[in-house]
Amino acid sequence: MPLADDRKIDSAFAAALYQEHAGELRRFLLGVLRDHDLATDALQNTFSKMIEVGHTARQETFKGWLFRVAFHEAMALRRRQGVDGKAMQRLAWAGPVVGETPDEAVCRGETVDRVRTALEQLPAEQRQVVQMRIYGQQKFAAIATELGLPLGTVLTRMKLAVDKLRQKLAGED
Amino acid sequence: MASDRDEIYDEPVQSGDGELAWLAFRYITGELAAAEATEFEVRLESDQTAREAVAAMVELTAAAEIASLGERLPAVESGSRHRAASVQAAGLHGPHQSSTPRWKISAGGMALATAASLAAVLVAYSLVGRNERPGSVDQHDSTSLDRQLADAWAATVWRDGALVDRPLATDDERPLEFDLLPENPAADALHEADALDEDDPLTAGGGSAVAAWESADGELMISDWLWEAVSGAKEAAPTEPDPRGNQGEG
Numbered sequence: 001m002p003l004a005d006d007r008k009i010d011s012a013f014a015a016a017l018y019q020e021h022a023g024e025l026r027r028f029l030l031g032v033l034r035d036h037d038l039a040t041d042a043l044q045n046t047f048s049k050m051i052e053v054g055h056t057a058r059q060e061t062f063k064g065w066l067f068r069v070a071f072h073e074a075m076a077l078r079r080r081q082g083v084d085g086k087a088m089q090r091l092a093w094a095g096p097v098v099g100e101t102p103d104e105a106v107c108r109g110e111t112v113d114r115v116r117t118a119l120e121q122l123p124a125e126q127r128q129v130v131q132m133r134i135y136g137q138q139k140f141a142a143i144a145t146e147l148g149l150p151l152g153t154v155l156t157r158m159k160l161a162v163d164k165l166r167q168k169l170a171g172e173d
Numbered sequence: 174m175a176s177d178r179d180e181i182y183d184e185p186v187q188s189g190d191g192e193l194a195w196l197a198f199r200y201i202t203g204e205l206a207a208a209e210a211t212e213f214e215v216r217l218e219s220d221q222t223a224r225e226a227v228a229a230m231v232e233l234t235a236a237a238e239i240a241s242l243g244e245r246l247p248a249v250e251s252g253s254r255h256r257a258a259s260v261q262a263a264g265l266h267g268p269h270q271s272s273t274p275r276w277k278i279s280a281g282g283m284a285l286a287t288a289a290s291l292a293a294v295l296v297a298y299s300l301v302g303r304n305e306r307p308g309s310v311d312q313h314d315s316t317s318l319d320r321q322l323a324d325a326w327a328a329t330v331w332r333d334g335a336l337v338d339r340p341l342a343t344d345d346e347r348p349l350e351f352d353l354l355p356e357n358p359a360a361d362a363l364h365e366a367d368a369l370d371e372d373d374p375l376t377a378g379g380g381s382a383v384a385a386w387e388s389a390d391g392e393l394m395i396s397d398w399l400w401e402a403v404s405g406a407k408e409a410a411p412t413e414p415d416p417r418g419n420q421g422e423g
């Protein structure tokens with residue numbers, strides 16, 4: 001592993017790691033924290049820690065190491081903020097992305113296009129649940145009540161839809 | 174610091190792992206029971222596959238949110254008023270499925286769209302106020318002004334290809350009338366334009382400088398010129414198809 005001295009990762013290697021993993025790390029942190037600002041803070045803390053002590057990690061497992069550090073930072077931030085996951089449930093996922101590179105922006109646009117196509121191909125009843133849950137940010141129980149359906153039916157529709165969207169996103173079809 | 178477990182799980186999310194994806198989705202949307210969420214977070218401590226599943230579900234959810242919003246941006250009908258009725262979020266009507274001006278949108282989406290609209294208008298007016306003398310708005314080239322509004326919308330809403338999340342400004346549920354904003358010279362200028370130039374696209378069709386307001390029955394009303402601006406922004410947004418399929422010139 002390239003080191004600037006015997007203690008720290010050199011800046012070029014750190015920049016390369018950031019380029020490679022920051023986007024996915026940011027999404028992971030957003031999933032844990034459900035707060036764009038906190039996720040950004042945790043991401044910065046993670047890479048600060050990487051520069052300080054990243055040389056202790058094995059290069060072949062560096063990605064896992066980064067994610068683990070990020071998770072610890074997220075939990076620490078959550079404790080300091082005095083909120084738990086349940087208190088941070090309502091979030092527009094497609095919020096501003098700080099530090100997003102042009103390549104990442106292009107990839108995100110392509111991702112949206114693929115998901116849009118996949119949404120259009122979903123059966124209407126599945127698309128309806130997806131839109132109510134993700135776009136309308138209604139809880140599954142509320143959706144079930146509004147549609148007059150058993151909760152299990154709503155969950156099944158959403159699960160099927162998520163699986164199809166995920167497969168589309170992964171280019172499996 | 175890395176464990177063997179990290180190495181074991183340092184693999185991309187397997188395509189067939191639908192159960193994990195579903196678990197991750199319910200986790201990020203807060204749909205897990207407290208005990209389930211705690212159990213999943215214990216797993217996140219050491220399971221790289223689970224961590225990547227969380228990241229993947231956030232990516233999917235964000236993309237679906239943007240895609241769903243895009244489906245609801247309507248085509249503009251010149252000379253008519255448009256209503257954004259607060260309807261159930263399950264509306265499946267895309268912009269091409271109806272020629273009526275009614276805009277079906279979810280409650281959360283309406284909040285986002287309304288806040289973004291208001292923000293776009295504020296930006297647009299600040300541009301006008303900075304670049305034009307207040308009294309000159311009626312003499313301003315209408316095409317250029319439309320473009321400014323469209324650009325402002327694009328910069329505000331689709332920055333970096335994403336819908337920017339902004340809190341709804343109506344904390345006291347007052348009508349979303351732009352002229353309620355205090356001491357805004359640009360707004361005053363637009364009101365002057367309203368009185369002076371009936372052909373101005375900002376004010377044609379009985380419109381005014383008011384961007385959006387609530388009708389007596391609680392529906393959100395949006396003025397024509399704002400819809401024109403929104404439509405122009407859709408042309409500018411790289412990932413959004415033009416619902417009209419024309420009007421490319423600004």
